[in-house]
Amino acid sequence: MRSFLGKRAIASGVSLLGLIVLVFFLSRLTGDPTNLYLPLDASTEAREQFREMHGFNDPLIVQFGRYVADLAQLNFGQSLRQARPAMEVVIEAFGWTLCLAAVTMTIVTVSAIVIGSLAAFRVGGIFDRMATFFSLVGASAPDFWLAIVAIVIFAVNLHWLPTSGTGSVAHWILPVSVLFIRPFGLILQVVRGSMINVLSSAYVKTARAKGVRSRSIIFVHGLRNAMLPVITVIGDQAASILNGAVVVETVFGFPGIGKLMIDSILLRDFTVVLAVIMVSALAIFIMNLLIDLAYAMLDPRIRY
Structure with missing residues (x-):
């Protein structure tokens, strides 16, 4: 190791x-x-x-x-725009992006695993068809279009939610919802496909013949063996949220690392741009490492 x-x-x-x-x-x-x-x-x-x-x-x-x-010498330079250490500026913004990504991926992972597993248990049923339809639509919709439409409908026309900021829970609803849709659709499809393969295996058929409850078959016998490809997609989508939050953060005025990068490029704050790249790359490296460790925990054969 x-x-x-x-x-x-x-x-x-x-x-x-x-x-x-x-x-x-x-x-x-x-x-x-x-x-x-x-x-x-x-x-x-x-x-x-x-x-x-x-x-x-x-x-x-x-x-x-x-x-x-x-x-x-671990000196990342000074920000031209803010006249303070560039890494200090980046870490402050990265905290907001990390919170946004953590909240979004927690909701996405739980929802996609539960709904995808239930859809795979009754392939071709009404629930499976609805889940497949909405996941395909979500995986195909561009983030920038969803963000603009969400602002027009829920902020401008209905006045239910604010357009930007981080002052309250209401400010987080639109950014989290827009970031939720694409990874939810992709992960749900992978969970569904992987679970269909696992639930058609011999040991699951044996469990059904012995009268094991459906909930145990899905979430105990099936889900663990179906998780390896799912973990890969979850890791990829978590990394894409860290990188892809640029558009969503810019549209909603969210003070994260994506908006900071755009502002720094436009204002030619070179040291901040480089610090953003380093922090983002390091976060993705750590995430990929955690995925590999999770592989080893789920399948002991990988450790060897």
Whole structure:
């Protein structure tokens, strides 16, 4: 297990380094941040002083070398926009995104597993058809369209919910609901398909012949053996929520890491953009590692 963890850590480190190099040089192509942080009538001397202060006058390769040297000392730079450590800004925003993702994935996982398992127990029944229909619709609907439609209906027309912010539970309903729909549809389909295969196996038929209750067959005998592919999809969808919350957070004005990334790109706050990439990549690495550990817990053969 230690060897496996070491290999995963090395592979993730190499991927992260490549991502940092790519984002560093691509972000510099967006333009000179001096035009955004200084008045239009600023003098040439003031502009040169600003560039010199932040190292923008140096060649890109020199800027990159300086950034890597700072990273080696766990110095992630200062935010141009907020004039404080970039990692501090990112961690503050990441907390909001993590809460949003945790709430959404908890509701999604429980709902999809229960509904998908019940749908698989009576294949072709009314409940199965309804669950399949709504899951396919949900998996196909784009997040940005759902977010806009939700605001128009529930905030603008009905005045039931606020359009943005995080002040109360009502502010969380629309972002969570929009993020819920796509992963719910995908996970439900995987749970249903996996459970159909498991429930048609010989040991389940034997349990039914012995008179074991349906609830025990579904949630005790069947679900555990059907969970391996489900865990993969749950992990992928959790990672997609961390990355895909950019659109939802921007539309709803949610102060998470997605909105922070968009704002930082538009304002050319390069250090914050790079810090966002590093935190997101690290979160995905940890999530994939937890998925692998869950595999080993569910199926002891994987440990060997």
